Amino acid sequence: MKLLIKGMVCNRCIYMLSEEFQKLGMEIAAIRLGEVILKNTGNIVMEEQVIRNMLNKNGFDLLYDKHxxxxxxxxxxxxxxxxxxxxxxxxxxxxxxxxxxxxxxxxxxxxxxxxxxxxxxxxxxxxxxxxxxxxxxxxxxxxxxxxxxxxxxxxxxxxxxxxxxxxxxxxxxxxxxxxxxxxxxxxxxxxxxxx
Structure with a gap:
């Protein structure tokens, strides 16, 4: 699952979000400024809310591309x-x-x-x-x-x-x-x- 993330501006953001996703038990396939690609996940709707809450708590938010x-x-x-x-x-x-x-x-x-x-x-x-x-x-x-x-x-x-x-x-x-x-x-x- 590809996530576009608003507010990722430096390598520290990448490190911090890597840690936060790990705490949620989610495996990252790739991460770079503005984008996180997660390995296959389970319940998409439930996980999206958990991810959004974690991001908001840390000053980030999800962006959606048009697709x-x-x-x-x-x-x-x-x-x-x-x-x-x-x-x-x-x-x-x-x-x-x-x-x-x-x-x-x-x-x-x-x-x-x-x-x-x-x-x-x-x-x-x-x-x-x-x-x-x-x-x-x-x-x-x-x-x-x-x-x-x-x-x-x-x-x-x-x-x-x-x-x-x-x-x-x-x-x-x-x-x-x-x-x-x-x-x-x-x-x-x-x-x-x-x-």
Whole structure:
């Protein structure tokens, strides 16, 4: 995510904002006067408010280039599309979904997104779906097949291949994460009750 920041005038500003973003747990891909590029983030709307509060507290503010609002709307539409798939269990064709949400031609939105974000819109959609898959596999009892159906994958094998390609891990790795969490939580509860 690229942020244009009003009030960055010297190297001290760069250093201070690097520290502040680190305190927020956000990784910076690049920073220079007037601009911060963050690595992939989670909830865009929530994070924007947190970032704005931090910037205002330190005497800075966000600037928007003319395309950033549209890029943010595209990201929100992707998140809504994923939630729609999870809620209805029906596959969402993202090109149509995004075009309908923003009332604009998909190819121009895709081109704008790519030039602004440095990655294709298709890759962004895949990465957001993969994040949701990881969450579902490691935090719920859903099978890979159920997850694939909920997120509109053509087959569990397709999802499995995509997960391995983008994360380097198989679905069984994320399932083990869920099982490894449970004893830790139970052990912590037992230890807390003994105190």
């Amino acid at each position: 950033q609002k549209t890029v943010d709307q595209i990201k929100d539409a992707v998140e809504k599309g994923i939630q729609e798939q999870l809620h209805t269990g029906e596959s969402v064709k993202f090109s149509t979904w995004i075009s309908n949400e923003l009332h604009r031609d998909y190819s121009s939105l895709s081109a704008l997104f790519s030039s602004s974000e440095g990655c294709t819109l298709e890759r962004f959609i895949i990465s957001r779906k993969i994040e949701k898959v990881k969450d579902l596999l490691s935090n719920t009892d859903q099978s890979l097949s159920e997850t694939a159906n909920m997120l509109g994958y053509s087959s569990p094998a397709h999802l499995s291949n995509q997960l391995k390609k983008h994360t380097g891990f198989t679905s069984s790795y994320y399932k083990r994460m869920r099982h490894n969490k449970t004893p830790h939580i139970e052990n912590q509860i037992i230890a807390d009750n003994r105190s």
